[in-house]
Amino acid sequence: MTSEQSFEPEADRVARIVREQIIEGERAPGDRLVERDLATELGVSRVPVREALRMLVAEGLVTPRPRTWAVVRTFTDADVDDLIEVRSAIETLTFRLAAERRSPERLTELEAVLDREAQAARAQDPTAAHRAGADFHELVAATAASPLLDEIGAITASRLRWLLGQHLDLQEMVDEHLGLLGAIRAGDGQEAARLAVEHLRTSRDAARRLRAEQAASRH
Amino acid sequence: MTSEQSFEPEADRVARIVREQIIEGERAPGDRLVERDLATELGVSRVPVREALRMLVAEGLVTPRPRTWAVVRTFTDADVDDLIEVRSAIETLTFRLAAERRSPERLTELEAVLDREAQAARAQDPTAAHRAGADFHELVAATAASPLLDEIGAITASRLRWLLGQHLDLQEMVDEHLGLLGAIRAGDGQEAARLAVEHLRTSRDAARRLRAEQAASRH
DNA sequence: TGATCGCAAATGGTATACCGTTTGACGATC
DNA sequence: GATCGTCAAACGGTATACCATTTGCGATCA
Numbered sequence: 001m002t003s004e005q006s007f008e009p010e011a012d013r014v015a016r017i018v019r020e021q022i023i024e025g026e027r028a029p030g031d032r033l034v035e036r037d038l039a040t041e042l043g044v045s046r047v048p049v050r051e052a053l054r055m056l057v058a059e060g061l062v063t064p065r066p067r068t069w070a071v072v073r074t075f076t077d078a079d080v081d082d083l084i085e086v087r088s089a090i091e092t093l094t095f096r097l098a099a100e101r102r103s104p105e106r107l108t109e110l111e112a113v114l115d116r117e118a119q120a121a122r123a124q125d126p127t128a129a130h131r132a133g134a135d136f137h138e139l140v141a142a143t144a145a146s147p148l149l150d151e152i153g154a155i156t157a158s159r160l161r162w163l164l165g166q167h168l169d170l171q172e173m174v175d176e177h178l179g180l181l182g183a184i185r186a187g188d189g190q191e192a193a194r195l196a197v198e199h200l201r202t203s204r205d206a207a208r209r210l211r212a213e214q215a216a217s218r219h
Numbered sequence: 220m221t222s223e224q225s226f227e228p229e230a231d232r233v234a235r236i237v238r239e240q241i242i243e244g245e246r247a248p249g250d251r252l253v254e255r256d257l258a259t260e261l262g263v264s265r266v267p268v269r270e271a272l273r274m275l276v277a278e279g280l281v282t283p284r285p286r287t288w289a290v291v292r293t294f295t296d297a298d299v300d301d302l303i304e305v306r307s308a309i310e311t312l313t314f315r316l317a318a319e320r321r322s323p324e325r326l327t328e329l330e331a332v333l334d335r336e337a338q339a340a341r342a343q344d345p346t347a348a349h350r351a352g353a354d355f356h357e358l359v360a361a362t363a364a365s366p367l368l369d370e371i372g373a374i375t376a377s378r379l380r381w382l383l384g385q386h387l388d389l390q391e392m393v394d395e396h397l398g399l400l401g402a403i404r405a406g407d408g409q410e411a412a413r414l415a416v417e418h419l420r421t422s423r424d425a426a427r428r429l430r431a432e433q434a435a436s437r438h
Numbered sequence: 439t440g441a442t443c444g445c446a447a448a449t450g451g452t453a454t455a456c457c458g459t460t461t462g463a464c465g466a467t468c
Numbered sequence: 469g470a471t472c473g474t475c476a477a478a479c480g481g482t483a484t485a486c487c488a489t490t491t492g493c494g495a496t497c498a
Contacts, residue, residue, distance in 0.1 A: 009481070034448085034449070035449075035450065036448085045482060045484070047482055047483070048481080050451090051273060054270060058274075060367070067450055067451075067489055067490060068449065068489085068491080069449065079367075082366060085365065086367045089312040147298070148298075151374070152305065228450095228451070228452095229451080230451090230452095253479070254479075254480065255479070255480090263452080264452060264453045265454090266452055266453070285480085286479075286481080287478095287479065287480070288478090289480095
């Protein structure tokens, strides 16, 4: 079942690499993204790089500047609030649907992912923990079984990952995810939705604290 | 202030043209979209066509088939339901924010658009009416002043326009839009959200009827 | 000293050419 | 007559080349 003929166009590969670099902070907001340079750096021609940049623009990770170099997006506080507000509306629906449409198999998978997250949190490995956290959300989205919600989730997810990519309380994150899983397991859509919004509020506050710190340290 | 140096890359122009063709039904679901043919047809090279197709894929109007021609997307009934459900969540937030953030100037603009729509409806001009309807929703989205909501709205909007592009009761649409405007004017976010969901339900039912008719006429 | 103008380099936009895979029809085989 | 193999054409993926605009710095002048 893993055959899948995984043919990955260069454009997708380039997008994936650059996306990861942005989320991991390797490329900071405001950094130039020059097509020729990226092409040389990644050993491909400009065409796939162009397409990759278009994708990242669509994801909102890159700001295009017609006829000139694009830059890694700089988020304002308003952008952050906006992201959280929209994401709340989306997550509410996602978790409600997930709670309604869960299956025993999926619950097992979700538990496994959270185990991985908890382990990473105990090991003080933020990168691994966040990756597992992202996987959790992705799996929940899959459980909601709404293709459109998936799409929209993907767009907002990379921004959210970028936003929360640094620290914040890992154990708290794990606890909240466990709570969400509980509500899904119980099939309680209402409770799942409530916890989801609460979870985002926690994330927003953490992001605000982080940004305040960063702003302070820059002066 | 209108100088704006409107430079429109060919890719955007191509995307706009093909999008309109799909929405207007000129290109039917399942139709092949061959890069070389489109390039020849529109008098450009394949590169901008490629980029345009990528955009339309991102909008969900086109289904890509790696290494082969793309096709105009075929929507299933499940896709339609999914679209309406997600759109409900989004519109709820959009209209709530719009009601909170409206300005007198914006209200005037909204009234003007609805006048245009009502006039088109009276003149039995579905195309113009739907375009005005789309403008109304776009303007409301602008009023919500949420960039992210705008983005997501744009993705779902073209699908919705395609879905509702044919007929359905024009006068009913105008009436519902008027009701929404009233709630926005009153600054009643809750009521606006409620009407928005109701409005979508009407649209969904109309779309279902339409699809049922079409399915019936095909056999 | 500081602002302005101009020009070369940088950079994105597009066209063209080539390559490998997929398609689909034709013909051989059972 | 149906099925399968084969092969040329179709098609998307990528590289390269060229053009128009933007950038940014250095020369020039107030």
